[in-house]
Amino acid sequence: MSDEMELLEEVTSNEYKYGFVTNIEQEFAPKGLSEDIVRFISAKKKEPQFMLEWRLRAYRYWLTMKEPHSWAKLNYPPIDYQDQYYYAAPVQKVKPKSLSEVDPELLDTFKKLGISVEEQKRLTGVESNIAVDVVIDSVSVGTTFRETLSELGIIFCSMSDAIESYPELVEKYIGSVVPYTDNYFAALNSAVFSDGSFCYIPKGVRCPMELSTYFRINAAMTGQFERTLIIADEDSYVSYLEGCTAPMRDENQLHGAVVEIIAHKNAEVKYSTVQNWYPGNKEGKGGVYNFVTKRALCEGDYSKVSWTQVETGSAITWKYPSCVLKGDNSIGEFYSVAVTNNFQQADTGSKMMHIGKNTRSKIISKGISAGQSNNSYRGLVKINKKATNSRNFSQCDSLLIGNKCGAHTFPYIEVDNSTGIVEHEATTSKVSEDILFYCRQRGMSEDNAVALIINGFAKEVMDQMPMEFAIEARKLLEISLEGSVG
């Protein structure tokens, strides 16, 4: 028994693989947050007046709000918003026209992270075809495949470029799904966001490659606030991937992103995330505070949005990717695997708001807790008065590893239309010694047995991931739980 306890204490011996810092010359805005900083960021990006005004409205609104500390099952000290930098950017003498002009030190960073920023030729058939936008700290440093995509009328660029080149699209859609009044972190993001990705798929176009944004926090004491906006016009389709990592630092870093998706009639958007921000060390020191608002508006009839997320990183995760099902017959889906180990805390889930008729939603949430972590599912399914014949199915499964962690489920269901059908299923199980013994008796090491069991547990969600990501995500699951069983 004491052996088991010892092993349990030992937990992950695995080092966070992406914890390095790149030595690049960076420029910062002065520390702290004020109207001047908001103006500084907007001026730095040479934004049109409407953006500055929108930011200032968001900032002033934020000042009236309180950090949401009471309802989420998360425990952290109040954040000092004045003790952060809100703008950090790699210094680039001239704006690079293509990735080949980007600082080699930066390109090397991507190599270490395993991101391909070279535009591989389709003919090679070896490398996958993915267009990437890379965001370091506050700014996008390059987007691949822009030309190929633009031939189809697809716009895929950084948010800054979009504000400069397509201000009318940005003005029309920014804040239309997540207004700055939505919540504390959305307001903060609206005031100080510095970059992110922008994507527009025109009518009837099926995007021929995966679009992807890679976020990297590099600078110390710097909050990252990026904003992503995806617009899928009628009858279009796009699959979008997001990945993120950060260096290992002793202080907690703040990340407050907003993602907005608009799906018009018959459009389909798949949005996949592999979130691997630095989770802090084994004693719970350091790590990223991840406060994210992601929401999709299924505006048109028969539109569909699927969120898939694999969350293994961050000290704190606060995130509820949601779908507003406004169009009749629209569909929202949420597939999630959230892993917490050591002292990580996650409060994550989804909201499905049924407004249109015959709308359908599905929530599949798999939480895995190890170490002394806490993992909560929190979800809301709301069927509005007019949402006749709407359906939801939710399934929340929790898997516990060891006996010091916690799994919690907070489902909220509100049904205002008697024709609605809502189903909720939940299970909690434990990686039992009996199952481990069974696997080991077949010759498997304990770590491999755990990997097999968690991959089985998470399979339904992993199957939703695009191929290239699924492999990476599977490895990540295994690494983040290695040695967590005694």
Added chain:
Amino acid sequence: MSLLEIKDLHAKVEGNEILKGLNLTVNAGEVHAIMGPNGSGKSTLASVIAGNDNFEVTSGDILYNGNSILDLEPEERAREGVFLAFQYPLEIPGVSNANFMKQAVNEIREHRKLDNLSAGEFLKLMKERAAFVELDKSFLSRAVNEGFSGGEKKRNEIFQMAMLEPKLCIMDETDSGLDIDALRIVSNGVNKLRNKDNAFVVITHYQRLLNYIIPDFVHVLSGGKIIKSGGKELAHELEEKGYDWLKDVQN
């Protein structure tokens, strides 16, 4: 040298001594049946040989090919060729039989310094061995034991045995909960696997199984020790008279 030699084995679980000086020698090519009343220590013996650490060996030794295995982890024993067919096989949701077996076979092959099988070779082997116990190939993509009937779970145990090609096969009440047809299928599977290099220790309550898997030796386990050993005819005698007369003999 014997394949398995158990010497004066004492073992306890949760403070209670269950095995109290058990001796047993098994040579390659032999089938040993172990019978005995409930609570006599039959399943404990199986668990202890396989290395389940809920059981504590307090004295005595277990030699496998002449070497003590008491310090080996369960997976090390498995890789050396010890296989336990579980009385209650476990369910592993979401993990297909094919993936489960691939992991097991690869780790065992690595230990034996053999190359991994190619996907094609592996699939061929799976299909061939599944046929031993009349499992059709659709079973390969189903999750391990999830939603399996009692009979299917036991057939799956024998299938896994066939895949891993162990030297010492311990079957813990594999016949419990089997109907006549399943019993015949399971026994046929086992008989196909018998050869001069491996050995079987068959733990059972009933003589019935031993009509199909003919043992070379029958042992009666009672009160944590083997109190009587004999040939296959001993099983018939037990079926007729029960165990009580042996306790009287013992006393």
